[in-house]
Amino acid sequence: MKLRAVFRPKTLCVIGVSQYNPLSPGTVIYQKNLHEMEVEVFGVNPRGGKIDDREIYKSVSDVPKDIDLAVICIHAEAVNGVMEECGEVGVKGVVVVSGGFAEIGGEGVERQNQLVKIARKYDMAVIGPNCVGVYSPPYVDTFFLPSERLVTPPPGNVAVISQSGGVLVDQFFSKYTERKIGVSVAVSIGNKAVVDENVLLDYFKNDPKTKLITLYIEGFREKEGALFLRKAAECFEKKPVLVFRAGKSDYGRRATVSHTGSVMTATNVASAAFRQWGVIEAESEYEIITFSKVLSFKLPSIKNGDVAILTISGGHGVLCADLCAQYGLRLVEFTEEEQEEMRRLLNPSAAPIASLKNPIDLTGSLMDNDVEKIADYLMKNEKVEALILLMLPYPPTISMQLGRRTANIVRKYRKPVVAYVPWLPKYSMIVEGFELNGVPVAHTVEEAVQMIKALKLKGEAEMRINRTLSYERFSS
């Protein structure tokens, strides 16, 4: 399939523009690509006319150039006729925005089967139906939502595949932007009649811009799930595959049927199977964001989850200790001797009152270089696999250099470090100091712990995937 035409089209034809309604999906897509993206755009409507003095063509065959990608936003009943026409003029890829297919049952199912036949006949890569399609900057953007209503995540290395357009633009785009997670390409696959997760995994596996593939999945069709595991395993050797499933409860399952017409949900592809094949699974809308963030950083994975906590606030230390227990991480125990070694590194105000068990609580009497020295000590300590820094910069002795200085020190070692810093504009210098130097910053204590969990899941996935693949190779 010509997926390159979908993600990097030179020409785009929007079928279903309106010269009278600037809010119609077709017109929104037409305008945004014309003014915001690099692709060359043509509008089609059987009644012709003009939009801002630009000609509207009466059919696809009237468009004066070869078309890489067509976007169809017309009533469901008319879609398959237009699909045929696209096939005949040699369109390579199609995004079908229109709803009214398998997700409504009955005639919709038949309509979708017909659509698949036409796609196969002309070998067209079809995204949808019932989707918002493709966001592939700077080339093309088929989302029918005006850009000024959306939040555009920064350019980056995460590819997003979503069965829901709403979840894509909100849970991923808005929340990713809030957390500064960069996106390479995003696809809403809707009913995934032709192009599904598996086709896309094959494509993104070799996409050099993409370093992490994240998916929002409501359900798999028969056989699709088993194939997904194999495709994901193949990807994992190059880049992690991260999944968030919805529709796991009875209520959720019922809701998916009327949403994307998924006839079989992921219950038959249990989390155990995901784990076996190296897929990293996020369990909540929070985890999918946090996991995306930490996996988009170049941090080493960990095996056992032996963690040290370095904090400025005793209460945060207690909260974090509870969360480590809840997330199956272990707190390293330091001997009296090790505690004394650390105490000797501290400034004279903090030394007598700091608590050097784990969590290590430097208290509000600390200064920047107390954090630097203890962090360095912990990196050298062989018992410590990963470090969580709870850096509340409220005491006046902490400087805005805390992030950069500490990050530069810990990055000398091959151990993951994550930080929690209150995500306030006035502390952005500390946050950026950490992040630009390779230490991801969480918005909450729980996010920091989730980040370490993700690195442990990645470590487990690396072990399992090798076992699974060598078994596969051995048996074949």
Place this chain on the structure above:
Amino acid sequence: MKLRAVFRPKTLCVIGVSQYNPLSPGTVIYQKNLHEMEVEVFGVNPRGGKIDDREIYKSVSDVPKDIDLAVICIHAEAVNGVMEECGEVGVKGVVVVSGGFAEIGGEGVERQNQLVKIARKYDMAVIGPNCVGVYSPPYVDTFFLPSERLVTPPPGNVAVISQSGGVLVDQFFSKYTERKIGVSVAVSIGNKAVVDENVLLDYFKNDPKTKLITLYIEGFREKEGALFLRKAAECFEKKPVLVFRAGKSDYGRRATVSHTGSVMTATNVASAAFRQWGVIEAESEYEIITFSKVLSFKLPSIKNGDVAILTISGGHGVLCADLCAQYGLRLVEFTEEEQEEMRRLLNPSAAPIASLKNPIDLTGSLMDNDVEKIADYLMKNEKVEALILLMLPYPPTISMQLGRRTANIVRKYRKPVVAYVPWLPKYSMIVEGFELNGVPVAHTVEEAVQMIKALKLKGEAEMRINRTLSYERFSS
């Protein structure tokens, strides 16, 4: 005890100011009260001197006015001597910022016992030791952290009592501000040697500014827990009591000992006991914020948790359905007839593709008045106890009036409604439209579900508290 002197002092004496170090805790407190608060401030240091041309007194007895509140920030060994002096000159309340008491064990325990004796001898209301003390705007603020480093929550009706100063200024102040939750008074009680949660519950019970009391608790001492239940039950008749406990895991318990010297943790006061006595318990750092927000609104509580979900995005509907199942809420089932009644209310674009089961998915083809009409219909439907609105304003047909219009309609009924709206600056008109008209807006789908959970817990607490109290009255 003279708690009024602690929260509304006319005169404040800061013991331990430094003319050389502007970052010392005493000096920070001195300066911020002098320039930012209404209280009249005096500084004390045995060496005397001046700060910005204002005299530093050599002892408490040199201060030329009667002192309502003294703040002590000096080395632990010197605290009790100064406490005696305060007692002798008739100081009514004291905040002991200094650490080095029960939390360090050994001599610290003895020092704290001595401090309690002096407090009792002179009947002084002592906050701490080992705390940041009191934030009571516009009167006084004893936090030794510079205001420009903190985030000040808006004025409001929530009183906060915290065993950790760090948790108070960060988990409460920063996160409350992010969520626009207003604070009446906040107290960090530290080692709570004299003034503990129970004393404060008695005080806040009758504070007219406070409509909700929230607590961060790491542990209770012997007998303190049982008394807490009684005090909380007495409060609950007037205002809800909301608790977040930390130190629940083995790791967390060990961490609390070195933090606030709590010799007995809350394990002996199980969640079951809280429920019995009407205390509402939040289970995570997210829930404590969300519960605080929804309980600070004037929403009716609910009994069974029968929820309707109205969404613009099918995927968000699925996510929310999963979360309702996870949080023990039930989705109302609508008959075919009811679904048809709703369908007839919709605009012609949305009507054929909307899904009117529960979640009710209006799809991206909706307009404002589809939401208004369906919300009104659901409020009238007797099966629906509470409504969750998942309002993603990305489709261009949605106007900025959506929040106000919808809120005005649903507020005609005595049923709780909460909304999820992406919390973006460009949508603040919708968010404010909802919130100013009595519909709290969540930042995530999970927060919206947590809000309904809080109202169900409140409903259960109301039933239980009446049963518990009538049994108590019967047996006494």
